[in-house]
Amino acid sequence: MMKNFKYLFLIFPLLVTSCITTKDVRYLQPSESLVINEEGLVPYNIPVYRITKNDILNLNIVTTPKGDAAQFYSSYNSSGGTGTGAVTSPAMSGGGSVGGGVGTTSGMSRGGNTNFYFNGLKVDSNGDINVFGIGYVKAEGRTLEDIRKEIQEKVNENFQEGKSEVRLNTDGITYYILGDVETTGLSGEKVVHKNTLTITEALAINGGLNRTIDKKEIVIHRKLPEGIKIAKIDLTREDLMNSPFYYVQNGDEIYLSTRAKSLNGFGKDPIQTLTTGVSVITTALSIYLLLKNL
Structure with missing residues (x-):
């Protein structure tokens, strides 16, 4: 009997090392490397998004009200009838949610906003957009x-300065999350209509990460005009x-890695770790006793 207990003590260290500690699950724990300014604040390091090919x-x-922008640019895109003074792409009316939420309304389909795709200005293979009434404008890398500002200068040629306004936007911040089988509800395409979005905000919107995800091994693929940059955070x-990867940019792909401990049944939570450990010990002892009695 004492020999059997000896095997229990051999397995015990394995159970202890398989448990997840608070250092593994807490977000943004204190670090001596954190840079703060003289006022004790963390400086903003928000990267400016630069347009890439195939953006819309x-x-x-x-x-x-007396202006008729449609006569210079596009009557097809004119909204509200004649004399409204506004030229608005129908993409404005499609999809997304208000208040910075995740876009899941009727204008959104799997793989992007349908209305935005068919009616927005596409950045072509040369990196240009074709604005009706103005012509091609260089967009890539800008x-x-x-x-x-460049389009505004062109528009000012037809209207008095201060009598027109050009508004140019993307369809919010679109990003993608890809995780394991246990994070299927978190994975997918996400759209947030905000000017800035942090990685913690992006995860909070989607319910946060569970214990199976390794928070120390998050990989981000960022689309730049020159190519794709890969970073680990x-x-x-x-x-x-x-x-700069604390802030999510349009087109970011966020990859979530599963903990090695979770793959073998350990480390998901204390009860499951204990249950798995007891099962391993019981199986080992059963095999041992079976072989001993042969």
């Missing part, structure tokens, strides 16, 4: 504000807030 943009030209360290 929404253009909205607003004029005074910010939305740079492109907006650690959600357990607060110095993540100094990283």
Whole structure:
């Protein structure tokens, strides 16, 4: 009997090391590497999104009530009838949710916003957008504000300065989450209508991460005009807030890795770890006794 207890003590360290600690699950834990300014604040490190090929943009030209922007640009895109003074892409009316939520309404389908796709301004293989009444405008590698200013200058040629306004946007921030089998509800395409979005906000909107996900091994693929940049972030360290990858950009792909401990049945929660450990010990002892009595 004492020999059997000896095997229990051999298995016990395995059970202890298989358990998940609080350091594995807590978000943004204190780190000496965190950079703060003289006022004790964490400086913003928000990267500016630059347009890439195959992006789709929404253009909205607003004029005074007496102005008729449609006569210069596109009567097809004119909203509200003649003389409204506004040229609005129908993409404005499609999909997404208000208040910064996840876009899951009727305008959204699997794999993007259908209305936005058919009626938005597409960045072609040359990196240009074709604005009706203006012509081709270089978009790739530029910010939305740079492109907006150029279009505004063209629009001012037909209207008095201050009597028109160009509004140029993407369809919010679209990002993608891919996890394991136990995070199927979290995985998928997400759309948030906000100017900025942090990785913690993105995960909170979707219910957060469970214990099977390794928060120290989050991989992000970021689409840039020059190509795709791959970065690995650690959600357990607060110095993540100094990283440009703390902020989600349009087109980001977020990959969630499963803990090695969770793959073999250990580490999901204390009860399951104990249950798995007892099962392993019981099976081992049964095999041992069976072989001994042969």
